Amino acid sequence: xxxxxxxxxxxxxxxxxxxxxxxxxxxxxxxxxxxxxxxxxxxxxxxxxxxxxxxxxxxxxxxxxxxxxxxxxxxxxxxxxxxxxxxxxxxxxxxxxxxxxxxxxxxxxxxxxxxxxxxxxxxxxxxxxxxxxxxxxxxxxxxxxxxxxxxxxxxxxxxxxxxxxxxxxxxxxxxxxxxxxxxxxxxxxxxxxxxxxxxxxxxxxxxxxxxxxxxxxxxxxxxxxxxxxxxxxxxxxxxxxxxxxxxxxxxxxxxxxxxxxxxxxxxxxxxxxxxxxxxxxxxxxxxxxxxxxxxxxxxxxxxxxxxxxxxxxxxxxxxxxxxxxxxxxxxxxxxxx
Amino acid sequence: xxxxxxxxxxxxxxxxxxxxxxxxxxxxxxxxxxxxxxxxxxxxxxxxxxxxxxxxxxxxxxxxxxxxxxxxxxxxxxxxxxxxxxxxxxxxxxxxxxxxxxxxxxxxxxxxxxxxxxxxxxxxxxxxxxxxxxxxxxxxxxxxxxxxxxxxxxxxxxxxxxxxxxxxxxxxxxxxxxxxxxxxxxxxxxxxxxxxxxxxxxxxxxxxxxxxxxxxxxxxxxxxxxxxxxxxxxxxxxxxxxxxxxxxxxxxxxxxxxxxxxxxxxxxxxxxxxxxxxxxxxxxxxxxxxxxxxxxxxxxxxxxxxxxxxxxxxxxxxxxxxxxxxxxxxxxxxxxx
Numbered sequence: 001x002x003x004x005x006x007x008x009x010x011x012x013x014x015x016x017x018x019x020x021x022x023x024x025x026x027x028x029x030x031x032x033x034x035x036x037x038x039x040x041x042x043x044x045x046x047x048x049x050x051x052x053x054x055x056x057x058x059x060x061x062x063x064x065x066x067x068x069x070x071x072x073x074x075x076x077x078x079x080x081x082x083x084x085x086x087x088x089x090x091x092x093x094x095x096x097x098x099x100x101x102x103x104x105x106x107x108x109x110x111x112x113x114x115x116x117x118x119x120x121x122x123x124x125x126x127x128x129x130x131x132x133x134x135x136x137x138x139x140x141x142x143x144x145x146x147x148x149x150x151x152x153x154x155x156x157x158x159x160x161x162x163x164x165x166x167x168x169x170x171x172x173x174x175x176x177x178x179x180x181x182x183x184x185x186x187x188x189x190x191x192x193x194x195x196x197x198x199x200x201x202x203x204x205x206x207x208x209x210x211x212x213x214x215x216x217x218x219x220x221x222x223x224x225x226x227x228x229x230x231x232x233x234x235x236x237x238x239x240x241x242x243x244x245x246x247x248x249x250x251x252x253x254x255x256x257x258x259x260x261x262x263x264x265x266x267x268x269x270x271x272x273x274x275x276x277x278x279x280x281x282x283x284x285x286x287x288x289x290x291x292x293x294x295x296x297x298x299x300x301x302x303x304x305x306x307x308x309x310x311x312x313x314x315x316x317x318x319x320x321x322x323x324x325x326x327x328x329x330x331x332x333x334x335x336x337x
Numbered sequence: 338x339x340x341x342x343x344x345x346x347x348x349x350x351x352x353x354x355x356x357x358x359x360x361x362x363x364x365x366x367x368x369x370x371x372x373x374x375x376x377x378x379x380x381x382x383x384x385x386x387x388x389x390x391x392x393x394x395x396x397x398x399x400x401x402x403x404x405x406x407x408x409x410x411x412x413x414x415x416x417x418x419x420x421x422x423x424x425x426x427x428x429x430x431x432x433x434x435x436x437x438x439x440x441x442x443x444x445x446x447x448x449x450x451x452x453x454x455x456x457x458x459x460x461x462x463x464x465x466x467x468x469x470x471x472x473x474x475x476x477x478x479x480x481x482x483x484x485x486x487x488x489x490x491x492x493x494x495x496x497x498x499x500x501x502x503x504x505x506x507x508x509x510x511x512x513x514x515x516x517x518x519x520x521x522x523x524x525x526x527x528x529x530x531x532x533x534x535x536x537x538x539x540x541x542x543x544x545x546x547x548x549x550x551x552x553x554x555x556x557x558x559x560x561x562x563x564x565x566x567x568x569x570x571x572x573x574x575x576x577x578x579x580x581x582x583x584x585x586x587x588x589x590x591x592x593x594x595x596x597x598x599x600x601x602x603x604x605x606x607x608x609x610x611x612x613x614x615x616x617x618x619x620x621x622x623x624x625x626x627x628x629x630x631x632x633x634x635x636x637x638x639x640x641x642x643x644x645x646x647x648x649x650x651x652x653x654x655x656x657x658x659x660x661x662x663x664x665x666x667x668x669x670x671x672x673x674x
Contacts, residue, residue: 011427011674043619065620086620087583088594089634090348109584112633134615134623136584136592165618246424247446247473255473257425260646261672265603266617278471280603281502282380282645283402283423286471296449297426308619309597313650315673335598336652337348 006324008299012244013258015314016301017223017330020322021238022053025222028234030057033207033216039083039200042069042334044219044308047317048076049330054222063200063217064334067093072334074102081105083126083200085161085217087113087136095121105158109138114146118153125155126198129190131162131183140186144193159198162187163217168205171231176209184212204228204235225307227267239317240301241270241310243285245294252290256300259283263302264309270302277302344661345636349581350595352651353638354560354667357659358575359390362559365571367394370544370553376420376537379406379671381556381645384654385413386667391559400537400554401671404430409671411439418442420463420537422498422554424450424473432458442495446475451483455490462492463535466527468499468520477523481530496535499524500554505542508568513546521549541565541572562644564604576654577638578607578647580622582631589627593637596620600639601646607639614639 004010029038035058042051043065051062051073061081064070070082071093079102084094087109098104098121107128108114117125127146130137138146147157164183170176184201191199202216205228210216220228223239243258256272259280263270269277270285274293278286285302287294294300304310312335319328341347366375372395379388380402388399388410398418401407407419408430416439421431424446435441435458444465445451454462464483467474475483484494501520507513521538528536539553542565547553557565560576580595593609596617600607606614607622611630615623622639624631631637641647649672656665 013674086594087592089581089583110633113583130586130588134586134588134590135618135621137586139587244426246426246450249467249471249474250476251467251471253471255424257423260601260603260643261649264597265601265646266597281472284472296447306597309602312598337350 004326006326007242007318007320010242010318010326012242012299013262014242014318015311015316016240016242017317017319018238019319019327021236022222025224025235025238026054026057029207029218029221030059034058036061037215039063039215039217041085041203041217041219042073044311045223046311046334047330047332048072048078048334050222050317051078052076061215066337068337069334070094070097070104074100079103083107085163085200087128089113089116091117091120091122098123107136107161108146108150109136111149114150114153114155118150118155123156124158125150126158126161126200127190127194129160129162129187131164131186131201133163133165135165137162140190143190147194157194157196159196159200160187160191160194161200162190163203164201164206164210165203168203169227169231173209176206180206180209181212184210188212204233205231220307223307223311225310226271226303226305237303239307240303242299242301245296245298245300248292248294248296252288253278254287254289254294256285256287256302257283258302259285262313263304264306264313266309267305270304272300272302274300341663343663344579344655344657347579347655347663349579349636350599351579351655352648352653353577353579354654354656355575356656356664358573359559362561362572362575363391363394366544366555366558367396371395373398374552376400376552376554378422378540378554378556379410381648382560383648383671384667384669385409385415385671387559387654388415389413398552403674405674406671407431407434407441411437416440420444422500422537424465426450426453428454428457428459435460444473444498445483445487446473448486451487451490451492455487455492460493461495462487463495463498463537464527464531466497466499466524468501468523468538470500470502472500472502474499477527480527484531494531494533496533496537497524497528497531498537499527500540501538501543501547502540505540506564506568510546513543517543517546518549521547525549541570542568557644560644560648562647563608563640563642574640576644577640579636579638582633582635582637585629585631585633589625590615591624591626591631593622593624593639594620595639596622599650600641601643601650603646604642607641609637609639611637
């Protein structure tokens with residue numbers, strides 16, 4: 001069977017990446033945060049092929065959320081400077097990456113994670129600091145003590161990280177800058193006590209507002225979703241799920257063959273740009289189509305509400321050019337754990 | 338590395354299947370709906386290893402939601418009578434299964450799907466009838482015409498199907514029976530016009546209430562989730578996601594390493610039986626633990642709200658006995674499309 005030539009020939013549901021839109025997003029971000037000012041977050045796109053394009057754009061330091069992502073990036077030759085921006089309790093898999101020649105830094109926020117990193121063969125850490133998001137991170141005034149403990153165990157402490165995830169969706173720019181500033185005050189105070197070159201923070205929602213961090217951990221910007229799209233960023237929507245209309249009802253709805261198993265649903269239903277979504281079930285999305293604009297066999301594009309958990313449901317990106325021709329396939333090879 | 342001996346040694350997050358609970362669910366259903374009275378729905382569990390246990394319990398007819406599920410079941414030797422309970426527009430992959438010796442029946446609800454089935458080499462169909470769920474299915478009074486069209490194209494019409502999915506969560510038994518009865522009136526009228534031996538309908542939520550169908554399409558019953566668990570069925574919770582506490586905050590929360598990428602979130606957050614869930618992010622669930630009962634490194638079990646889209650996020654079931662010992666691993670080999 002020859003490869004599909006256009007999206008109308010793809011087996012559906014198909015996760016489609018618009019290469020011109022993706023390239024525009026990468027260029028926009030690389031201009032705002034060139035080189036090491038951006039540490040792209042692999043969790044958003046989970047693909048070494050995609051990561052290679054970001055490395056080609058000058059970003060050779062990456063951060064990851066899982067050990068699997070770290071392993072895959074190192075195996076793909078993208079292990080020049082990998083940060084696991086997350087706590088783990090078993091560092092032996094990371095230690096093996098260090099042995100194999102990757103540069104591995106891991107977030108730590110407790111005695112247990114510091115001790116585990118040292119025992120597992122990791123050599124470099126960042127102290128993860130709670131800057132207001134109810135998730136990981138030590139109390140800011142405990143950061144210096146943890147850094148001392150780490151150094152006492154022979155670990156190199158490269159600095160601090162703190163994720164102001166609770167501020168990503170603040171819409172008004174002045175309010176966002178002020179709130180991010182307060183969060184970063186906590187992180188900078190911790191950094192004072194910890195030392196090291198790195199203050200790692202931020203994400204797509206605060207990449208412009210966060211002028212305090214030495215590097216920004218953003219990943220969603222290159223693909224986008226309707227949630228981030230509501231914020232008025234300069235990034236454009238670059239992925240969609242192409243589906244086939246498999247059934248039409250005279251009652252005014254049309255059924256697309258992409259459902260709960262093709263989308264991350266934590267931020268709600270996907271969006272159909274040409275009308276309203278009624279609801280999703282396992283393998284279907286019911287679209288409201290009172291004027292019967294759709295026919296059985298038509299293709300429709302649905303836009304995910306949240307990019308990260310959507311991408312993790314698919315095996316590959318079908319990469320298309322501006323004329324909807326499939327020009328490449330990028331495996332989503334960093335899924336699972 | 339030797340295989341993990343207990344769930345405390347598994348890499349996390351880990352989808353764990355409790356074999357005694359699963360076996361009890363299978364036995365309960367097989368007593369209520371023996372043999373061909375049940376057509377287990379593969380979409381709920383997406384594993385040929387699990388399906389084999391249901392075949393061993395006497396259910397040798399299965400239904401699927403995707404072509405990939407059909408292909409995997411046939412390849413695993415479970416193709417004695419496979420129903421694709423869903424509409425597709427390209428039947429060539431199904432036609433190849435027929436050629437290879439599988440018995441394949443596919444749902445059709447329009448001229449286009451009937452014609453495609455005939456053109457693609459499928460030989461047997463069910464007429465899919467709209468019984469009230471806003472999804473697939475023809476108008477009941479169009480079913481006879483579609484059956485005639487199918488027979489005119491040389492297809493064998495085995496009967497009708499209609500999924501009363503909108504009634505799964507009706508809690509009160511008498512109300513449920515009455516509403517299911519009304520939905521099945523529509524299906525039986527269509528069956529009158531269509532003919533054939535099969536009236537296929539139902540699911541875990543209506544397996545007892547639907548006394549009109551010749552076979553029930555249920556799958557969730559063998560694993561269960563908190564949504565179905567709220568209905569007072571005789572089925573017990575048989576899967577959970579085991580996760581590790583990777584961080585503790587003095588502010589009263591604990592962070593488990595299973596998040597949006599480990600759960601289907603369309604029915605809401607997973608449940609932590611020992612306390613409250615605050616929120617989920619990509620790779621974390623923040624648990625409220627004001628009394629600091631948890632420590633870094635502890636294992637906790639989280640119960641999914643919706644089984645089908647949760648299972649589809651994992652690579653395997655870790656099968657455990659009543660003493661939490663890992664006794665088997667069942668690949669979730671029917672994911673994707």
